[in-house]
Amino acid sequence: MSLLAPLIKPLQIVINRYVALDPEAPKQLAAMQGNVVELHFSSLNQSVFIFISADGLDFSDDYNKPADTKISGSPIALSMMGLQHNATASLFSGDVLIQGDIELGKQYRSRLGRAVVATNR
Numbered sequence: 001m002s003l004l005a006p007l008i009k010p011l012q013i014v015i016n017r018y019v020a021l022d023p024e025a026p027k028q029l030a031a032m033q034g035n036v037v038e039l040h041f042s043s044l045n046q047s048v049f050i051f052i053s054a055d056g057l058d059f060s061d062d063y064n065k066p067a068d069t070k071i072s073g074s075p076i077a078l079s080m081m082g083l084q085h086n087a088t089a090s091l092f093s094g095d096v097l098i099q100g101d102i103e104l105g106k107q108y109r110s111r112l113g114r115a116v117v118a119t120n121r
Contacts, residue, residue, distance in 0.1 A: 002061040004046050012059040019056065028107075030054050035101070037108050038067035043074045050108075069105040072097045 019025045029052060037050045049063040071078065077095035098105040 002046050003044060004041075004048055005061050008048060008059045008061055012057065015059075016056040026054065029056065032104065032107055035069070035104055036063065036065075036067040037104065038063070038070040039078060040070055040072040041075050041078070042072050052108075067100065069098060069100040069102070069108065071105055071108070072099070 019029075022028075032052045033054050035052050037052065038047050039050065040047045047061065049060045049067060051058040051060070073096040080095070
C-alpha cells in the first residue's frame with residue numbers, strides 16, 4: 001500500500017464534485033477521454049494515476065502500464081504549477097517535468113489541474 005492510498009478515493013470524490021461545477025467540464029473531459037495522467041511526487045517517490053473519462057476522473061495508486069503523460073515534481077512544485085496562470089516558470093526551472101504526450105499534459109494542467117489545487121486550499 002502506498003503512502004497516498006488512504007487519500008485517493010476522498011480526493012477523487014472532492015475533485016469530481018469540483019469539476020462537475022464547471023459547465024464546460026463534459027466537453028473538456030471528452031477531449032481527453034481514455035487518457036491516463038501520472039502525477040509523480042518525486043520527493044515521495046509515489047504516483048497517483050488519473051484515468052480520464054467523459055463521466056469524470058478516476059484515481060488510483062496502482063497502474064501497470066506507462067501513462068500517456070507523466071507530470072513529475074515535488075508536491076510543492078506540482079501545487080505551484082496548478083496555482084500559476086502560466087506554468088512556464090515551473091517547467092523551465094526544472095521543478096516540474098512533463099514526459100510523454102506533452103499536449104495532453106498541457107490540456108490536463110489548463111483544464112483540470114487547477115481542480116486538484118483548489119481542493120487542497
